[in-house]
Amino acid sequence: MARKPNPIRSDIAWSNRERIVVRGKDLPSEVIGVMNLGDFAYLQLTSKTATPLQSRMFNAILVTLVEHGLTPSAIAARMTYSGAPESMQAAVAAGLCGLGSVFVGSMENAARLLYEALPPGTQGADLDALAREIVARERAAKRILPGMGHPIHKPVDPRAPRLFTLAEECGMAGDYVKLIQLCAAEAERVSGKSLPVNATGAIGAICCEFGFPWTVVRGFGVMARAVGLVGHVLEESQRPIAQEIWLRTEDEASAHMRPE
Amino acid sequence: MARKPNPIRSDIAWSNRERIVVRGKDLPSEVIGVMNLGDFAYLQLTSKTATPLQSRMFNAILVTLVEHGLTPSAIAARMTYSGAPESMQAAVAAGLCGLGSVFVGSMENAARLLYEALPPGTQGADLDALAREIVARERAAKRILPGMGHPIHKPVDPRAPRLFTLAEECGMAGDYVKLIQLCAAEAERVSGKSLPVNATGAIGAICCEFGFPWTVVRGFGVMARAVGLVGHVLEESQRPIAQEIWLRTEDEASAHMRPE
Amino acid sequence: MARKPNPIRSDIAWSNRERIVVRGKDLPSEVIGVMNLGDFAYLQLTSKTATPLQSRMFNAILVTLVEHGLTPSAIAARMTYSGAPESMQAAVAAGLCGLGSVFVGSMENAARLLYEALPPGTQGADLDALAREIVARERAAKRILPGMGHPIHKPVDPRAPRLFTLAEECGMAGDYVKLIQLCAAEAERVSGKSLPVNATGAIGAICCEFGFPWTVVRGFGVMARAVGLVGHVLEESQRPIAQEIWLRTEDEASAHMRPE
């Protein structure tokens, strides 16, 4: 007995002999030479054309996430390139594979927490009360509040205030942005530690202002890091460091077992 | 006897408590809110700030490469997401792994061929003679000229003339652009077939006008496709098709072996 | 102020001019020609040499996981190979990326549940009472019991009884194996549905008998599937199907948008 097939459908793009259309836009005439890469990312994900303010804010989020130095992700990409220089795409892919819960998770966790506290469409919430409630609940559950504090950038992650200023300028400093700032102030008050909102918290909140589902927030990190990783692979091809990291690591790690 | 360590050095970024600097730019004040994603990609790869014309042209190249429908790369990403929805970064990575010689190779091959014919710094070359020579040589060697013709877009890939028009507007329609157009004309003349420059040929030539090493050209496809793949993964999370493709494929592929 | 470095150490392998030693075994004389691949996997993961019974049981687990037809993982690998045939390693990698919570998760979830119910070293537990407790608790929490039932193989996944018979023969049908079978019987009793232990449940339980940490159980699926995926990539190189899947998918998915 044959299974009845379900339809296969995608709404992203179509093409024929003469035309290539993405999200309803004619690629040659309405995208190429018209939109920058960030704006096209916005169209690809939302089916909507970014307004100038949305374009400025969304590109700001993306450029914040491109480059963070020789992270584990960049090292993985360089290691991979050193073994398969003919497959730079696989080197970038290897670097992306590590963008999981540890590094980009706090961005989506911040967005998720904010959406749970303020479901889309909520009006006139008591944000101060909400912040106290969130901080008390997370502390009681011994969970770390996502998007606050930073191991290196102290006392303040300099990207966060810049992103918040831009959010003001772009008309996007709404309740989600206010709530995360109130949560950070409350967390500082009850813990006695400096816990300002960091870049991932700011981005999580601004993504809520945009209305992006929290599940896609990690995707912004992924697309931005792909840009950064191509830069690392290019530098690795010009002035390699992977082999030196390898030899030092191998040497030290097995020294306790080697007879000589 | 201990190995003498070699230095480990990268010139891309540094940070300390107060600052985050990429390619000499202060990230919060000189990048965030100032550069779009394409411009920052240009900075990341070249250490230089794109001029407005370079910005327009470079972003045009990138947006051309973002989205091509349900390609093998998009299908691989969706398949991967269906098995590991908690790791969308791995789904994008799986999609990137296939951006090899078959799909993005012609872009870098076009750039390589043009650079070999016109090494950077060449002045006053006889482009007509060069085009005849290239086409004769490649035909004699039974090699396919990269960046010409298209299996679907006939007679003309509509992205190519658009990219060439932009190159004119941006002051980048130099000898590399002219040479690939002359090669296509010559290839049409001697083969009797319609072989206009396609999008990958146009991008390969314009990358030479920028002076990008041909080895990095594939990287533009990789970063752009990462943007497109996040869009596919998002759609897969909202309206999945991977399972249906799987069930149909499995069913048909093994039908000749199944007893019933 | 400089950070004080922590040591970097690995206990897996070392080599020098004359020797290559893995987990204390001389690779040329004690591994090559002596151990099969499954036994060496056991050594690599546990630092111990498998007894003949352990070897038989562990290889049985691994071969169970190698091949499952044209799964999403196999399709992703074939799609990737079709775009980058020069990088078969990346095609296998793409296929592995999807071995996440949906497909291999139930194996580790079964092991985890069993370990939580019967911490290593537990003696003389009342397995019947435990099974009733587990099933009641999971049903109350509306969680699916891992490792039971199967969408295709009905009423019984034929791999499970075979694995349990082997576990008997190899002296590994201890409390974990008994407990998962009791859980399945109890789940059938209270739900009225046929819910026999499936292959992933049997493997999860037997992994507990071995004493493997539940976190590494997924790794057995990963290494076994790598073997299976090389087979798919080889067949794709000899008789390709990726392009046909692509063209059909693209065609159907965008038909509702195309004008003609």
Added chain:
Amino acid sequence: MARKPNPIRSDIAWSNRERIVVRGKDLPSEVIGVMNLGDFAYLQLTSKTATPLQSRMFNAILVTLVEHGLTPSAIAARMTYSGAPESMQAAVAAGLCGLGSVFVGSMENAARLLYEALPPGTQGADLDALAREIVARERAAKRILPGMGHPIHKPVDPRAPRLFTLAEECGMAGDYVKLIQLCAAEAERVSGKSLPVNATGAIGAICCEFGFPWTVVRGFGVMARAVGLVGHVLEESQRPIAQEIWLRTEDEASAHMRPE
């Protein structure tokens, strides 16, 4: 006008309610508990059951390739795991992505060179003359002979003589094995350097004795390394080193740019 679909077919496996069959073998009764992982890999790739001698030789090849210490591939896997511990499959995938031309290429290059010199079915070739011809040709073309010499294991890679001894014992020391040994002797004679066959050369030659297509030889490295990488990921989860490698690398690499 609709495209006429081509058939989609795979000969690897099928299943229905009662049965799971791989390469014509009933998985529960003819594979599980009967074949070890290496033997099943042989079946998966060749559709044939390995004889006891083939089983011994093929497993010997695979175990040779499992573990090489903290290689770039192992470091990439550990880096990836440190960022996404919930996706160990992606960590293994990242490690596999680097198994390209640099590390596993010489194995397939050796097999290819041997097949080109001695096409399958060749009888009674003058192997001495062939070896002289090959070495002279490759030296004239300034190409490196694949599978000879080793940067660390001097004067002899201890895996190679062991593999050749096994090949004798297993009845697989035929013309391909003889030819690569003659090539190495000739290369030593004309270069005056010690250039014994190394492990990749021995494996390349023995793969030709098996009759494997040279294009699949890399796949043996891929499946074997997947086993090794699971071991590294497991050790990383128990005693992490990725973060320390990261912090040291980041610190040193950007020191020349940091103000303090």
